[in-house]
Each structure stands twice: as structure tokens, then as C-alpha cells.
Amino acid sequence: MTISKRTFDVVVVGAGGSGMRAALAMSEAGLKVAVLSKVFPTRSHTVAAQGGIAASLGNVTEDNWHWHMYDTVKGSDYLGDQDAIEFMCRAAPEVVYELEHFGMPFDRLDNGKIYQRPFGGHMQDYGKNPVQRACAAADRTGHALLHTLYQQNVKANTNFFVEWMALDLIRDEDGDVLGVTAMEIETGEVMILHARATLFATGGAGRIFSASTNAYINTGDGLGMAARAGIPLEDMEFFQFHPTGVYGAGVLITEGVRGEGGYLVNRDGERFMQRYAPNAKDLASRDVVSRAMATEIKEGRGCGPRGDHVLLKLDHLGDDVIRHRLPGIREISLKFAHVDPAQAPIPVVPTAHYMMGGIPTNYHGQVVAPYKTGPEEVVQGFYAVGECACVSVHGANRLGCNSLLDLLVFGREAARQIIEDLARNPHPKPLPPDAAERPLARLARLDTQKEGESVAEVGDAMRHVMQAHCGVFRFPDLLAEGVKQIGEVAVRARNTVIKDKSRIFNTARVEALELDNLIEVAQATMHSAAAREESRGGHARDDFPLRDDVKWLKHSLYFSAGERLDYKPVRLKPLTVESFPLKARVY
Amino acid sequence: MQNLAGSLLLNPDLRRLRWRCRRGLLELDIVLGRFVERYAGLDERQKELFDELLDLPDTTLWDMISGKTPALQDDQRALLAIINAD
Numbered sequence: 001m002t003i004s005k006r007t008f009d010v011v012v013v014g015a016g017g018s019g020m021r022a023a024l025a026m027s028e029a030g031l032k033v034a035v036l037s038k039v040f041p042t043r044s045h046t047v048a049a050q051g052g053i054a055a056s057l058g059n060v061t062e063d064n065w066h067w068h069m070y071d072t073v074k075g076s077d078y079l080g081d082q083d084a085i086e087f088m089c090r091a092a093p094e095v096v097y098e099l100e101h102f103g104m105p106f107d108r109l110d111n112g113k114i115y116q117r118p119f120g121g122h123m124q125d126y127g128k129n130p131v132q133r134a135c136a137a138a139d140r141t142g143h144a145l146l147h148t149l150y151q152q153n154v155k156a157n158t159n160f161f162v163e164w165m166a167l168d169l170i171r172d173e174d175g176d177v178l179g180v181t182a183m184e185i186e187t188g189e190v191m192i193l194h195a196r197a198t199l200f201a202t203g204g205a206g207r208i209f210s211a212s213t214n215a216y217i218n219t220g221d222g223l224g225m226a227a228r229a230g231i232p233l234e235d236m237e238f239f240q241f242h243p244t245g246v247y248g249a250g251v252l253i254t255e256g257v258r259g260e261g262g263y264l265v266n267r268d269g270e271r272f273m274q275r276y277a278p279n280a281k282d283l284a285s286r287d288v289v290s291r292a293m294a295t296e297i298k299e300g301r302g303c304g305p306r307g308d309h310v311l312l313k314l315d316h317l318g319d320d321v322i323r324h325r326l327p328g329i330r331e332i333s334l335k336f337a338h339v340d341p342a343q344a345p346i347p348v349v350p351t352a353h354y355m356m357g358g359i360p361t362n363y364h365g366q367v368v369a370p371y372k373t374g375p376e377e378v379v380q381g382f383y384a385v386g387e388c389a390c391v392s393v394h395g396a397n398r399l400g401c402n403s404l405l406d407l408l409v410f411g412r413e414a415a416r417q418i419i420e421d422l423a424r425n426p427h428p429k430p431l432p433p434d435a436a437e438r439p440l441a442r443l444a445r446l447d448t449q450k451e452g453e454s455v456a457e458v459g460d461a462m463r464h465v466m467q468a469h470c471g472v473f474r475f476p477d478l479l480a481e482g483v484k485q486i487g488e489v490a491v492r493a494r495n496t497v498i499k500d501k502s503r504i505f506n507t508a509r510v511e512a513l514e515l516d517n518l519i520e521v522a523q524a525t526m527h528s529a530a531a532r533e534e535s536r537g538g539h540a541r542d543d544f545p546l547r548d549d550v551k552w553l554k555h556s557l558y559f560s561a562g563e564r565l566d567y568k569p570v571r572l573k574p575l576t577v578e579s580f581p582l583k584a585r586v587y
Numbered sequence: 588m589q590n591l592a593g594s595l596l597l598n599p600d601l602r603r604l605r606w607r608c609r610r611g612l613l614e615l616d617i618v619l620g621r622f623v624e625r626y627a628g629l630d631e632r633q634k635e636l637f638d639e640l641l642d643l644p645d646t647t648l649w650d651m652i653s654g655k656t657p658a659l660q661d662d663q664r665a666l667l668a669i670i671n672a673d
């Protein structure tokens with residue numbers, strides 16, 4: 001196969017909120033920036049975000065960055081790095097005002113200032129009273145954010161490579177990163193993008209689970225590419241789950257349904273939340289409800305022929321209430337569960353929503369790995385931001401509306417760091433002779449493989465193992481078996497066959513390449529979860545129900561080569577303020 | 588996700604559309620992914636309209652499919668009814 005080559009100052013992989021925020025600053029600084037995206041930029045998964053962006057503007061109720069920092073540290077169950085969290089919370093108002101200047105149509109107060117909504121976990125005065133901290137643009141904050149940033153990037157002459165899929169990272173023998181190899185989805189053409197800086201902004205990997213709220217494009221490509229290039233993945237055991245995703249589809253049913261009187265039942269028709277949370281019942285916090293559901297399913301009280309879900313009952317509310325007080329729920333239920341909620345209950349399961357872990361970085365967006373002299377050495381030329389990165393500001397559990405904030409703050413900061421680094425490195429290092437060897441070998445295998453399983457079959461097996469063995473509530477026997485089974489699936493993934501070998505818009509080939517990435521993420525998640533013998537944030541174990549700060553106040557690092565785990569300390573010291581002391585995370 | 592009918596191998600338009608049905612909203616991934624397999628049965632005008640729908644922003648398209656904001660044109664409404672018939 002012939003491959004062409006192009007050279008840029010910076011190649012950004014991913015055109016969601018984080019990639020486009022970074023690209024904008026770099027293009028404006030006069031750098032030649034290429035941004036790759038599998039789909040049209042404004043169709044990145046950021047479009048799904050509705051809730052808002054957290055920032056302590058204090059426009060509605062008194063607020064300050066230190067309270068926001070406290071909520072974030074506590075929300076992270078103390079696994080978040082406090083230097084990065086301070087950096088993010090302090091920068092929040094600034095990045096929101098910048099976005100306002102770029103033209104973001106925020107909701108406004110009568111006095112013209114940005115309106116702010118209340119949101120779970122946002123508190124005044126170190127956890128005392130709720131505060132209005134979320135900045136939103138109606139129920140389409142993510143859409144407005146992407147649209148605004150895309151327009152600005154077009155103005156700033158960012159070079160977009162739309163429907164291009166990055167395949168693998170290029171590293172030379174010093175370990176420095178020199179760009180990526182990518183494939184144009186329309187033509188199947190393969191190209192090397194040679195750059196002095198490579199920034200990953202590829203988003204999450206919720207698709208490793210069979211129940212996921214994430215769009216199909218969220219296959220963790222950045223993590224897969226990093227893992228194959230020898231970079232560890234950090235804190236991969238921590239995923240945030242939403243209790244009520246439609247069974248078999250993943251589409252979210254909002255908490256509002258239970259607020260209006262909907263409740264969960266098991267196969268015996270029992271309202272089981274009464275046993276787990278006698279007072280709050282179905283309105284208990286997300287993690288409590290999710291764990292109760294998982295326990296019912298594990299103990300054989302799940303519904304359906306496979307006993308693998310529970311039911312959300314709201315028919316007693318009546319058609320009128322459902323139509324008027326719960327807009328959209330009837331449509332979602334009809335379309336994705338094929339039931340009319342006024343007639344029959346909706347099948348639901350705890351559904352993977354957000355990935356806290358990712359490619360390890362410091363708060364300047366530089367990728368750090370323990371590979372020469374210390375645990376956090378900068379990998380030259382390599383940066384990561386957004387959901388694919390682990391800065392770590394979310395620690396073991398993300399606070400609502402902090403993800404969009406993370407995209408903006410670290411997108412901007414990584415750009416600043418890259419501009420500074422490139423001023424010191426005016427010339428690109430030469431490409432190694434084997435620069436595209438790995439991706440070409442992967443493509444060649446797909447071209448020549450004649451026998452084997454289909455990508456869909458192996459993908460289903462992976463999602464099933466992850467859901468059953470490494471879901472929202474984790475049990476020692478299931479985890480041990482899960483490690484074994486996911487290893488077997490990984491072997492099968494290396495042996496898939498695609499029938500369609502053509503070049504033009506070959507979706508089958510793209511899905512096979514995505515599976516290579518998904519399986520890296522799945523392995524990292526399973527191994528990290530099986531090893532962590534405590535419960536913290538998004539990682540809940542039946543056999544170790546408590547947080548264990550003596551043994552486990554540390555970040556996991558999973559290395560794909562050798563399926564090896566290592567650990568590094570949490571950065572408890574903020575930049576300028578006192579460290580928040582460890583406390584139990586109760587709300 | 589890979590039922591590769593013979594026609595699909597030959598038809599570059601359909602191959603392109605299948606990829607364009609990959610969206611940012613999961614709701615659309617599912618609905619459009621189901622529908623696109625029936626694309627071959629549409630008439631020329633409907634095919635054109637479907638192409639146009641795919642160019643809309645995700646939020647706008649989902650609002651139209653879920654009926655939150657009804658489509659303006661008659662023929663668009665007819666196509667949406669077919670999409671919603673799944």
C-alpha cells in the first residue's frame with residue numbers, strides 16, 4: 001500500500017469540545033493545525049450534553065471557586081489530583097466568559113448576565129446548601145458549544161480532516177511522539193500526519209459495555225492507540241453509571257420519572273428499593289439505586305428470559321401525567337423499549353455513562369508516564385484532553401457539569417503548553433523508518449484474513465463480559481472470571497474476519513479497527529477493577545464495601561504489554577491553598 | 588452491525604449513508620441505523636430527502652423524529668413517518 005505524508009505543526013485527533021477548544025487557540029496563535037474526526041465535528045458526542053458547564057460565576061447565588069473545588073474533591077472521593085482541581089475551578093469563570101465572547105448562546109438573567117441552574121452536588125459553603133452553578137444553553141448546551149467552537153475554528157483556518165480515522169501513534173526510539181497514521185473513511189487512503197505536537201481528544205469509551213448511554217463512535221480510539229504505543233492507562237476501573245438506561249438500547253430515562261412517582265420492581269413485582277433505602281426509596285442517590293438493581297439481577301430476581309434487567313413502573317401515573325409532566329419519555333419508551341409506559345413498565349438497567357480514567361496527563365495536558373526516571377515523566381510531543389485524558393480532576397467519580405468544564409479549561413491549557421513547547425522545538429524530528437508499520441500490519445491482516453469470527457460477534461462477547469463481570473456493582477467471583485474471559489475475547493479480537501474488503505466507505509473495516517481499541521480499554525478496565533480491593537466513587541465492590549485510604553489512595557496504571565498494573569500517588573497538594581483533608585463521602 | 592447484503596457491496600451511496608448515520612446522539616444512531624437498512628426501498632425523491640435530513644444538526648433531527656418540533660414540509664413529514672414506523 002502506498003502512503004502519503006503531510007506535515008503540520010500540530011495534529012489534533014478529535015473534534016469534540018476539547019479538541020476544538022485547543023485547536024482554536026493554536027490556530028489563532030498562527031500554528032498550522034490539523035484536526036481529524038471520524039464524523040463531522042458538530043456531530044461529536046459532546047452534542048449529547050444537556051445539563052451545563054460548572055463555573056462559580058455567582059450570578060444567581062453567592063459562589064466561589066474554592067467551594068467548587070471542595071465539591072469536586074469530595075465528589076472524586078479524594079482520588080482527584082488537587083493541583084489540577086484547583087487549576088480547573090479557578091479557571092472556570094474565565095473559560096465560560098471566553099465562550100460567551102465566541103458567541104455561545106447561554107441562557108440569561110433579566111439583567112443580561114449568564115443564568116445558572118442548580119445541579120446535584122453543587123453546594124455553597126463546603127457542602128452546606130445547594131448553589132446555582134451550571135451555565136447552560138437551553139437543553140442543548142453541547143450542541144451550542146460545538147457549533148460555536150466550529151465556527152471560530154473555520155474563521156481561524158484550522159485544517160479539518162472530516163471522516164478521517166486515526167489508526168496509530170508514531171513514536172521514535174527515544175519514545176517521542178511524532179504524529180499519527182490515519183485513514184480516510186471515504187477512500188480507504190492511508191496517510192502519515194507528521195507533527196511536532198500530537199494532541200488526543202478522542203472522547204470516551206462507554207461502548208465497552210452492552211448498556212451504554214454513549215453514541216456508537218465512542219470506542220476509546222485514543223486509549224487504544226496510546227496503549228498499543230506503550231503508554232499506560234490510568235484509573236480505568238472508574239466508570240460512572242446512570243441507573244435507568246433503557247434495556248437493550250442505553251438511551252437515558254431521566255431521574256425526573258422517579259421524581260414524579262415512577263418506581264422500580266423486580267421479577268416478583270416487588271418494589272425492591274424499599275429494602276435498600278427505606279426512606280428515600282427510588283429517589284436514593286444514583287449509585288445506591290444502581291447497586292440495588294445490580295444486586296437484584298445478580299440474586300436471580302431480574303426480569304425477562306435472561307433475568308438481566310428490572311422494570312421501571314409508571315403506568316399508575318396515567319397517560320395524562322406521563323404526556324404532560326414527563327415530556328419525551330413516552331416517545332423514548334415507545335421507540336427504544338417498544339412499550340407504552342401508560343400500559344406497561346419500561347425495562348431498564350444501570351448504564352455506563354462517563355469514563356473517569358484515561359491517558360495520564362498533568363494539568364498542562366502533557367501526557368505523563370513512568371518510563372525513564374520517575375512516575376510522571378512527560379512523553380515528548382504527546383498531549384491529551386477531554387474524556388480520553390485522566391488529568392485527574394474527576395478522580396473516582398465525576399461531579400455533574402465538570403466534564404464540559406474540563407474540556408474547556410484543559411483544551412485551552414494544553415494549547416498554551418503546546419505553543420510554548422513548539423517555540424523551543426522549531427524543527428520536527430525525522431520519522432522512524434517503521435513509522436506506519438503497526439497500522440499497516442493491522443490493515444493487511446484484515447485484508448488477508450479469510451476465516452474467523454465476525455467483528456459483531458466478538459464485539460458482543462466483549463460487551464457482554466464487561467456488563468456481566470465488571471458492571472456497576474462488582475463481585476470477587478465475577479471479576480476473577482471476568483479477567484479470564486476478557487483475555488479470551490482479546491485473543492478472538494485478533495482473529496476477526498471482514499467479508500467486505502473494498503476501500504470506499506468500508507464501515508466493516510472501521511468497526512474492526514475500532515474493536516482493536518475497545519478491547520484495549522476493556523482489558524484495562526477489567527484488570528484494574530479486579531485488582532482494586534476497596535469501594536471508592538464509581539468502583540463499588542461487594543467484598544470490600546469501604547474506601548481504604550491506607551492501601552488504595554493511589555492511581556492505577558495499566559500497561560497493555562504484559563497486562564501489568566502499577567500505581568502512583570494521588571497529588572493531594574493543591575497549587576496555592578491547603579489540601580482538603582480526607583473525609584467520608586456522604587451526602 | 589454487519590449484514591452485508593450484496594447490493595450494499597455495490598452501492599457507494601448506501602455505503603456513504605451508513606457511515607453518515609453514525610451520530611453524536613445515541614438515539615439517532617439507533618433509529619437511523621435501523622432505518623438505513625431499508626433505504627433501498629425508497630423512491631428517488633425520498634432518497635434525496637433522507638440525504639438532506641442527515642445534514643441537519645443532531646438535536647434538530649432528533650426533535651423532528653421524536654415529534655417535539657414537527658417537520659415543515661409535507662414530503663419530509665411523510666418520510667419521517669416511514670422512519671418512525673420501525
Ligand SMILES: Cc1cc2nc3c(=O)[nH]c(=O)nc-3n(C[C@H](O)[C@H](O)[C@H](O)COP(=O)(O)OP(=O)(O)OC[C@H]3O[C@@H](n4cnc5c(N)ncnc54)[C@H](O)[C@@H]3O)c2cc1C
Nearest residue numbers: 014015016018038046049051052166203386387401403404
Ligand atoms: C447523554 C450525556 C449527557 C451529558 N451531559 C453532560 C453535561 O450536561 N455536562 C457535562 O459537563 N458533561 C456531560 N456529559 C459528558 C460530556 O458530554 C463528555 O464527557 C464530553 O462531551 C466529551 O468531550 P470530548 O471533547 O472529550 O470528546 P467527544 O465530544 O466525544 O469527541 C470525540 C471526538 O474524537 C473523534 N475521534 C474519536 N476517535 C477518533 C479517531 N480514531 N480518529 C479521528 N477522530 C476520532 C470523534 O470523531 C469526535 O470528534 C454527558 C454525556 C452524555 C453521554
